Amino acid sequence: AEQAAAELARLAEAIARADAAYHVEDAPEISDAAYDALKRRNAAIEARFPQLKRDDSPSEQVGAAPAEGFGKIRHAQRMLSLANAFDDTDIAEFDARIRRFLGLAPDAPLPYTAEPKIDGLSLSVRYEGGRMIHAATRGDGQTGEDVTANVRTIAEIPHNLQNAPELLEVRGEIYMSHADFAALNAAQAEAGGKAFANPRNAAAGSLRQLDPKVTAARPLRFFAYGWGALSEPLAGTQHDALERLSGLGFPTNPETRVCDGPDVILALYRDIAARRAELGYDIDGIVYKVDDLALQGRLGFRSTTPRWAIAHKFPAETAWTR
Numbered sequence: 001a002e003q004a005a006a007e008l009a010r011l012a013e014a015i016a017r018a019d020a021a022y023h024v025e026d027a028p029e030i031s032d033a034a035y036d037a038l039k040r041r042n043a044a045i046e047a048r049f050p051q052l053k054r055d056d057s058p059s060e061q062v063g064a065a066p067a068e069g070f071g072k073i074r075h076a077q078r079m080l081s082l083a084n085a086f087d088d089t090d091i092a093e094f095d096a097r098i099r100r101f102l103g104l105a106p107d108a109p110l111p112y113t114a115e116p117k118i119d120g121l122s123l124s125v126r127y128e129g130g131r132m133i134h135a136a137t138r139g140d141g142q143t144g145e146d147v148t149a150n151v152r153t154i155a156e157i158p159h160n161l162q163n164a165p166e167l168l169e170v171r172g173e174i175y176m177s178h179a180d181f182a183a184l185n186a187a188q189a190e191a192g193g194k195a196f197a198n199p200r201n202a203a204a205g206s207l208r209q210l211d212p213k214v215t216a217a218r219p220l221r222f223f224a225y226g227w228g229a230l231s232e233p234l235a236g237t238q239h240d241a242l243e244r245l246s247g248l249g250f251p252t253n254p255e256t257r258v259c260d261g262p263d264v265i266l267a268l269y270r271d272i273a274a275r276r277a278e279l280g281y282d283i284d285g286i287v288y289k290v291d292d293l294a295l296q297g298r299l300g301f302r303s304t305t306p307r308w309a310i311a312h313k314f315p316a317e318t319a320w321t322r
């Protein structure tokens with residue numbers, strides 16, 4: 001058990017260092033696969049020795065503390081990460097767990113909304129009376145960095161909304177397309193600047209600038225995938241809510257589909273995996289969410305992830321360093 005405690009200490013330190021490099025310097029030190037392996041090892045030891053779980057256990061952390069220099073914004077509702085699934089069995093178990101929790105028969109209808117998991121950085125934008133109030137990164141899930149001035153320079157994110165709920169927090173992913181990433185790195189090389197390792201780092205490094213004029217010169221894009229605080233429901237289902245966000249002027253991912261059951265889900269997963277290189281932007285999996293929002297409400301959240309959602313990851317790509 002003392003070896004287990006020592007390994008948990010080493011893992012906590014390695015994961016915290018990797019988080020800091022990834023979330024604070026936007027220049028990660030280890031690959032996605034290595035990072036996922038550390039997290040899985042940590043979870044396995046905690047499962048075997050629950051009494052050894054550390055107060056600073058990486059399984060309870062989301063993201064990293066906001067960086068210095070930015071104002072801080074406390075999210076009205078925590079921005080959570082997603083539990084990961086790696087193979088078909090994980091998906092079958094995800095579906096079965098939800099049916100058990102809801103007391104649904106194995107063959108009862110239970111549609112999911114599926115969408116590509118964009119490999120960017122999450123953002124929350126608050127609107128009151130249809131006007132943008134502030135925008136914040138996820139940070140540690142509870143407190144994010146105030147990037148409002150930077151987000152005002154992103155063309156795809158509207159400043160004002162028509163027919164919006166009185167209070168609306170839109171959540172989505174900031175990303176950079178492959179074409180824009182290549183052009184940016186070419187310009188960086190031209191100007192003797194440093195090249196970005198991959199589109200995610202380029203997007204994060206461009207958004208998390210203390211000078212909004214730098215962000216304004218960078219080709220950032222946005223896909224809305226959800227919401228935080230609301231003064232009224234957007235719709236009765238995840239899919240209709242995304243349609244509503246699209247109608248309000250937010251880009252939503254065109255690959256989004258409602259899937260009636262695990263076999264449809266897996267067919268979509270394989271279809272998008274086959275087209276991954278042609279999408280024009282980096283994705284690292286498919287996100288599935290229980291489509292019915294009343295059921296999402298009943299399922300609720302675990303400490304850091306929703307019970308009603310999971311990310312089905314692709315094998316880590318070797319094309320970019322992380």
Ligand SMILES: Cc1ccc2cc(C(N)=O)cc(O)c2n1
Nearest residue numbers: 080081082116117118173225287
């Ligand atoms: C609830 C939640 C949390 C993080 C997410 C992240 C993504 C993403 N990276 O595309 C998509 C989603 O639908 C998400 N949904």
